[in-house]
Amino acid sequence: MRPVARSRLRLAAGVCYYRLKRYGEWLLGGKRFSREKQSVPLPHLHFRHQTPLLRRLKDVDMWMQHNKIINLRLAVERLDGVVVRPGETFSYWRLIGKPTRRKGYVEGMVLSHGRVLAGVGGGLCQLSNLLYWMTLHTPLTVTERHRHGYDVFPDADRTQPFGSGATCFYNYLDLQIANRTRQSFQVRVFLTDTHLVGEWRAEFPPTRRYDVYEKDHAIIPAIWGGYERTNVLRRRVYTLDGEWLDDELIAENRAMMMYEPLLSSNQSHG
Template identity: 60%
Template sequence: MVSLQPVKRSKARIYIGKKVYRFKRFGEWMFDGKKYARNRSEEKFPYVFKKHRTPLLRQLKDVDMQLQYNKITNLSIAAKQLNKVVIQPGETFSYWRLLGNTSRRKGYVDGMILHYGKVTVGVGGGLCQLSNLLYWITLHTPLTVTERYRHSYDVFPDSNRSQPFGSGATCAYNYLDLQIKNETQTPFQLIIYVTDTHLNGEWRSTTPTTRTYEIYEKEHHFTRELWGGYVRHNTIYRKVYDAEGNEIDDEFITENHAITMYEPFLTYEGETN
């Protein structure tokens, strides 16, 4: 059983740690031998493997709605950077290598950032919605997630949740990356765009799919820790079906453990996760 507790670090420790991890990532991008996806195809690939959308505005307790509107600006900029990127066979998609740093010079504005379980403000905030969406649609394809980081804190209680807890991917430039490798024989194209109400994403390919996928959770529970708080746990699995609808595999995907920043057994209304 995994046991977690809040970690307190000084501002100096956090600052130096970020610098070290970012420098390490730059070195990996240069010398790790991976072939990173960077090309685009203006013409959409004909076959949709998975599409999904998430609402842009969410009513979150004690969070300034202006940060939600700013998030839309940030998502719109990032979506244009990733839209129509193609992963050829053998290539790896790197979320941050394609996006780069989220600076004001590029048009990014202040948005909501979750930092050690607390809501703070930072330039480019809100892009975890994009990495969450990307991870979710990738789980419904034969693409392989080679690097993904889970959220360490579960900040907001469930309300109208449509996906299992822990089915997203947190991001922080550039060391908390989301990387996806194409180990198939066909290219895949990412389509990402923002409408007035939703962030939309889909994976397309040049050949039709012969598999469908169902993502589900097991062993979901909370534990009361000795330090007085709660930790949320579950495991994520994926059922694989052939073209006739027959189940051909049941795969373990990942396990999640997150410190809850709320009382898990209380009823909350008017909030969405």
Template identity: 55%
Template sequence: MTYIEKKPINRSKLRLTLGQSYYKMRKYFYWWFSQNTYSKNINKDTLNHVIFTHSTPLYRKLLNVDMSLQHNKVENLKLAIQKLDGVIIMPSEYFSYWKLIGKPTYGKGYKDGMVLSPNGDFESGVGGGLCQLSNLIYWITLHSPLTVTERYRHSHDVFPDVNRTQPFGSGATCFYNYLDLEIKNTTKTPYQLKLYLTKENLIGEWRSTERCNYRYEVYEKEHSMTPGFFGHYIRNNVLYRKVYNIANEEINDEYITENHAFMMYQPYIGN
């Protein structure tokens, strides 16, 4: 795993605004002119077979983070879930996270939640917290036969591993509209995304009209924390997944992606 560290750039607000406008327009053109057929059919009747399900906690006690931002995040998740819950992805169709949700705005009821700035600091911003939803959808997709066609890794590793149940780098960051999560149904059966909230958790699952004959196990290799050249440690790993057949025999070991992120805390270095 070879990674060439790039020096962080502190861009002006004007430069950031112009850059975001460019990438947003480029994404719109991609949606308009690509040959992709995007899923938009919402069916509240659930398909019969659960392929994979996972839940993540809604609230975490984070140092120097106002809990009101997490309460607002939950309200934002409720609005986004209304646009995604029950969507059916037919064979050869694409799922686009932002194409379905649309732009989060105050006018639509979205509130200020916690967002991560380009330099790794926390800010409050409209629609903040929706990365928890894109993280969840990416994770359950890795445990299905669906194919991730667009995903962006988090550029910063913000918190130390406390009660972490997933490998580092197994999420998908999101920012409207160009940091998108796109998934293609490369199977021959329809798939359905189901999402809901309990008092304590966000829960998501992929369902289908047929049982899945495969089981997936996501794991990491080559995990390291290395000193960077520009004042941060860098956390690295490579994600793979093992594929098992219905007889629980391993039939494949697939590369998923590699991750590199600036660490926003000091790692413990043993002797």
């Protein structure tokens, strides 16, 4: 996991290559992608979650987070109400499209190779993180998810396990969710004054309960200097009556830490 320095030209060429590859997969990959939206919510709530819109982070100007809210409002308009039929796949970027200034997107916080930068459309990872976490509590199947390669901020106020998010970058770092069930699901996402809120709803009520947890969490000195952080995410599956059914592997996470491991929570706020 030693950091690799690449020239700007090589990075730009890589972005171009992988974006073209993704366009080809969307057109010729044989998947049926969800695109239909329905204003009336499906009747049964399977999972609901919310995350705060504003967090004071060390070395991050608050204007980036206020701009993030503008970007989130535009993105949720494209996703709210989307119905994922049996056999279809939800693609985060295929539905949202490329975030550009022409569409109203503004500069927000972007994490790039462990650094905090300003970029158009910045902040949309909060939405992909929310969708990924919600999906882990449903019978839907995550078929593509990209983990964060850098752990940028300490755990102050973190309520979910390390590695439970999904990074996104148009269009090749996508979040894709397949519906392999026999009923339709619907995503609902919206903003309140203080939170980003999401729901997975469905035609029929849930029959399972999911408990996501981490194992084997470790912070390890790296041979190149610095530290690496690792864990394993799993989920326990229960009936609604509490009967244990399964214990499933979700993901193995590994990231380079961009702060001192013993940094106090007070030091993580600016």
